[in-house]
Amino acid sequence: MYTTINKATEFLARSLALLGGCVLLILILLSCISITGRSLSALGLGPVPGDFELIEMGIAFSIFCFLPWCQFNREHARVDLLKHRMSEKINHSINTISEVLMLLLSLLIAWRLWAGMLDKKSYTETTFILQIPLWYAYAAAMIGAVGLVLTCLFCVYRSMCRFRSTSS
Amino acid sequence: MTNLEIGIYSFPVLILLIFLRIPIGLAMLVVGLGGTYAVMGTTVMITGQFKHLVFGTFSSYSLSIIPLFLLMGQFATLSGMSRGLFKASEAWLGHRKGGVAMSAIGACAGFGAICGSSLATAATMGQVALPELKRYGYSDRLATGALAAGGTLGILIPPSVILVIYAILAEQNIAKLFIAAMIPGLLAALGYMLTIAIIVRVSPSAGTTLAPMPYPERFRKLLQVWPVIAIFSLVVGGIYLGFFTPTEAAAVGAACTAVVAIMAKTLSLHSIREAFLSTANTTAMIFLIILGAGVYNSFLALTQLPQSSAIWVAAQDMSPWLILSVVLLLYLIFGCVMDSLSMVLLTVPIFYPIMSVLDFGLPADDFGLWFGILVLIVVEVGLITPPVGMNLFVINKMAKDVPIRETFLGALPFVLTDIIRVFILMAFPSITLALVWFIY
Numbered sequence: 001m002y003t004t005i006n007k008a009t010e011f012l013a014r015s016l017a018l019l020g021g022c023v024l025l026i027l028i029l030l031s032c033i034s035i036t037g038r039s040l041s042a043l044g045l046g047p048v049p050g051d052f053e054l055i056e057m058g059i060a061f062s063i064f065c066f067l068p069w070c071q072f073n074r075e076h077a078r079v080d081l082l083k084h085r086m087s088e089k090i091n092h093s094i095n096t097i098s099e100v101l102m103l104l105l106s107l108l109i110a111w112r113l114w115a116g117m118l119d120k121k122s123y124t125e126t127t128f129i130l131q132i133p134l135w136y137a138y139a140a141a142m143i144g145a146v147g148l149v150l151t152c153l154f155c156v157y158r159s160m161c162r163f164r165s166t167s168s
Numbered sequence: 169m170t171n172l173e174i175g176i177y178s179f180p181v182l183i184l185l186i187f188l189r190i191p192i193g194l195a196m197l198v199v200g201l202g203g204t205y206a207v208m209g210t211t212v213m214i215t216g217q218f219k220h221l222v223f224g225t226f227s228s229y230s231l232s233i234i235p236l237f238l239l240m241g242q243f244a245t246l247s248g249m250s251r252g253l254f255k256a257s258e259a260w261l262g263h264r265k266g267g268v269a270m271s272a273i274g275a276c277a278g279f280g281a282i283c284g285s286s287l288a289t290a291a292t293m294g295q296v297a298l299p300e301l302k303r304y305g306y307s308d309r310l311a312t313g314a315l316a317a318g319g320t321l322g323i324l325i326p327p328s329v330i331l332v333i334y335a336i337l338a339e340q341n342i343a344k345l346f347i348a349a350m351i352p353g354l355l356a357a358l359g360y361m362l363t364i365a366i367i368v369r370v371s372p373s374a375g376t377t378l379a380p381m382p383y384p385e386r387f388r389k390l391l392q393v394w395p396v397i398a399i400f401s402l403v404v405g406g407i408y409l410g411f412f413t414p415t416e417a418a419a420v421g422a423a424c425t426a427v428v429a430i431m432a433k434t435l436s437l438h439s440i441r442e443a444f445l446s447t448a449n450t451t452a453m454i455f456l457i458i459l460g461a462g463v464y465n466s467f468l469a470l471t472q473l474p475q476s477s478a479i480w481v482a483a484q485d486m487s488p489w490l491i492l493s494v495v496l497l498l499y500l501i502f503g504c505v506m507d508s509l510s511m512v513l514l515t516v517p518i519f520y521p522i523m524s525v526l527d528f529g530l531p532a533d534d535f536g537l538w539f540g541i542l543v544l545i546v547v548e549v550g551l552i553t554p555p556v557g558m559n560l561f562v563i564n565k566m567a568k569d570v571p572i573r574e575t576f577l578g579a580l581p582f583v584l585t586d587i588i589r590v591f592i593l594m595a596f597p598s599i600t601l602a603l604v605w606f607i608y
Contacts, residue, residue, distance in 0.1 A: 014445065021444025024239055028426075031419035035412055052229060055415065060227035062235060063455050069445065070452030076191035077453055077507045080556055083189060091189070098190045101198055112218035119219060141223055 002161060009154040013068040016147045020065030027058045050130035057127075057137040064144025068151035071102065088166050096159040103152040110145040113138060171207050175471030178203045182464070192510045193453075196460030203467040217466075225459055229415060230336050235451040236418035237327055241283040242443035243425035245292045248432045252393045253278040254296050259389040261361075263380035266368035268304045269314045270361045272297040276318030277357040278393065280325035281400040282425060284332075285450070286508075286551055290319025290559045294566045307374040308570040310367060313578020316559040317360050317586075320548045323508075325353035326404060327421070329454070330512055330544055332414070337516040340536045342414045343407045348537040348604050352545065352593055359585040367581060399424045408607070454509060461513035468518065478522045488526035489594075495519055496546050496590065503550020507558065511547050530597060537604060538597045542590060549586045552579040 034048040048054070070076060083091060117138035125134045169177075178199050185195035204214055225231070244250075257274030261267045276293045283289050294315050301311035323330050326346035335342045368375045381389075403421040406412050412420065429435040468474055481491060502511055523539055530538060551559040554576045564575045593600055 017448035018441060018444050020448060021239075021440075024235055024444075024447070028236065028239075028419045028422050031416050032423050035416055035420065039411075055232055056227040056229050059232040059235060060223055063226040063451060066235075066448035066452040067456070069448045070456070073449060075449040075453055076193060076456055077510060078189045078191045079186050079505050079507075080189065081505045082187055094188050094190070098194060101190070101194055105194065105197060108218060109222050112215060112221075113223060115215075116219035116223060137227070138223060141226070 002158075005154060005157070009072060009151055012147060013072040013151050016065040016144060017069035020062035020144070023058050023062045023065070027055050027062075030054060030058075050127065050132075053127040053129060053132070057132075057140075060137065061140045061144065064141040065147070067144060068147040071106075071148060071151050071155060074155075092159070092163040092166050096156070096163050099152065099155045099159045103149070103156050106145070106148040106152040110142070110149050113142060113145050117142065169206075171471040172473060172476060174203055174206050175468055175473035178464075178467070178471075186506070191456065192507065193456035193458075193460035196457070196464040196510075196514065200460065200464035200467040204463075204470060207467070207470050217463075221462070222459065225462060226455060229413075230332075231455075231458065233332055233415045233418045234329055234454055235447060236415065236422050237284040237329055237332070238288075238450050239443065239447045240418060240422035240425050241285050241288040241322075242447055243422060243429050243435075244279065244282045245288060246432075246434045246439050246443060247395075247425055247429035248434055249282070249393065249396055249425075249428060250275065250279055250292045250296045252389075253396060254293070254300070256389040256393045258300075258378070259381045259386040262378035264365070265377055266310075266364040266375040267377055268297075268301055269306060269310055269364045269368075269375055272301065272314055273318045273321070273357055273360045273364070276315075276321045277325055277353070278396055280321040280323070280353070282327075282396055282403075282421065283322050284327040284329045286319050286322040286548065287558055287562055289322025290316060290562045291566075293318060294563050298563070298567055302567075304376050304378070306376070307371075308567065309574045309578035310364070310374045311578070312560075312563045312567050312570055312575040313580070313582060314360065314364060316552050316557070316563045316575065316579050317363075317582035319559040319562070320551050321353065321357055321360075323548055324349065324356045324544065326350065327418070328544070330508060330547065331540065333458075333509065333512055334516060334540045334543065337513070338520045338536050338540060340533075340540060343404075344533075344537055344604050344608065345540055346404055347408065347607055348541055348600050349544065351603055352541050352589070352600055355589060355592075355599070356545075356586070359589055360582055363581050363585045395424075395428045399428075457510050457513055461510070461517075464514065465517045474518050474521055477518070478525060481522050482525050488528055491526060492523065492528070492542075492594065495523065496542060496594075499543060499546040500549055500553075500587075503547055504553045505556050506550065508547035508550055511550070512543065516543065528597070530601075534597070534601050534604075538593075538600050541600050542593060545586065545590050545593070549583060552586075553583055554579075 030048060030051060034051040037045040038047040117135045120138055121135040126132060127134060182195055182199045186192055201214055205211060253275040254271060257271040258268065261270040261274055264270060272293060276289055279289050279293055297315060298311060326349045331345045331349060332342060335345050399421055403417045407414050407417045499511060524535060528535060551557050560575050560579055564570060564572050
């Protein structure tokens with residue numbers, strides 16, 4: 001049971017991270033094309049229209065997609081000074097508490113992102129140059145935000161399993 | 169409780185949470201949100217703020233440079249340029265006393281010019297240089313200490329992720345900051361080499377010397393690292409000439425390093441995946457801290473603590489130099505336990521307003537650059553000071569059979585050079601600023 005959920009979460013987080021990486025790569029290509037076009041404007045070429053707003057939306061999407069992978073791997077920066085001075089049990093309880101806090105945070109982020117998306121939709125706000133509705137970008141970011149909630153859920157479960165195995 | 173008191177009391181709470189191993193970014197978020205609630209007495213502001221805060225932060229154009237520089241560093245690691253840099257550096261320095269360790273420092277400096285992260289520099293150069301240092305009979309202490317210190321050149325030499333963050337927080341020009349960092353970065357590399365020269369003279373068993381290489385051979389090796397020089401000039405030169413924005417420069421740099429990696433035939437589907445995953449980890453880590461620091465600092469602004477403390481400090485009529493020394497000392501102390509990026513994000517919004525009203529006999533713009541470089545150096549020292557210097561652990565993990573104590577001891581002389589360098593740069597701001605004045 002645990003192994004299956006562990007594998008499924010890892011697959012989800014990894015796929016999202018790779019998706020974000022691909023988007024990053026596309027943005028790099030886009031920037032290079034845009035710069036080349038701009039520098040060859042004498043030949044009638046030009047920058048990719050709306051390149052800045054595409055980069056902004058794309059990077060935001062990537063970062064949202066990166067969050068679950070970092071959470072799954074417990075790679076968030078923390079201070080390990082007291083780790084070895086505290087008992088195993090205290091370490092595990094603190095770990096569980098921080099996973100629960102992280103879950104609450106991910107819920108807050110996803111919930112408010114959704115509300116923000118509805119805002120942008122009702123105001124029919126669009127980007128400046130390409131006139132892309134801004135709520136599309138929020139909706140895309142929801143993928144990563146929901147992925148983070150699911151990963152955080154698993155992480156709470158994982159820390160509780162570890163807590164139980166040390167206390168018994 | 170007044171708002172100001174809430175602001176003051178939030179510090180010990182935050183420090184406590186961080187020391188209990190709550191992730192730093194999460195701790196800042198929790199305290200920031202709790203504090204905002206305590207000041208406002210309602211959650212309306214928080215729920216309103218969070219509608220657009222997260223997306224807004226992640227889609228910030230100036231911050232988008234960070235994942236791009238990180239991916240560029242990953243491609244640089246894959247490209248195999250690190251080995252070329254080490255060989256070139258060895259050709260020029262290997263015949264000196266302690267020459268192979270000096271070559272490692274030189275190669276780190278070169279790698280730092282295309283990589284904006286210290287951990288990546290330490291990890292990449294460690295992989296190349298550690299086995300060589302071992303082969304030539306260098307002591308474990310010197311080998312691991314030198315590489316851990318050399319790794320900090322990744323961030324001391326531009327491009328540098330910390331400088332990008334500082335530029336945003338203190339509203340400084342990124343191109344000028346990069347240029348201001350160059351001479352101090354080179355001084356760092358020279359200082360580390362000097363340290364090695366002294367160590368090897370004091371205990372000759374610590375390192376060996378290679379036969380000198382003929383000059384044509386030296387130039388041939390140097391020519392082989394032309395991509396590094398080309399990419400560095402393109403990225404930093406392009407930003408300076410206004411040819412492209414810093415974000416575009418990072419994208420171009422990433423593309424160029426990817427091309428070098430393709431030519432070196434090291435870019436496979438597997439290695440690209442690893443590069444993506446590693447970029448994902450670091451990017452997410454950094455942005456959680458950015459988010460947390462943003463929420464915490466906007467809570468502090470609500471309590472008016474930064475403004476009040478700036479007024480208080482100005483009214484004390486203390487010597488500006490004394491205040492600067494205290495601030496830098498605080499960074500050194502906290503650097504022993506905290507990670508450099510969190511420190512910069514957490515403290516620059518508080519310290520910068522205080523420092524910028526003090527009179528150091530510098531114009532405001534120059535002060536911003538000079539202070540940024542000083543902060544950069546003192547937070548980087550934290551990477552090689554025990555008990556939680558990240559570079560020490562990265563290198564120590566690679567040199568499997570070396571006890572961590574040896575690595576700690578090995579890094580100490582380099583910490584000392586760092587501190588001497590900070591004093592020199594403090595006493596002579598023109599060392600940092602000369603190149604900026606000359607170019608602009």
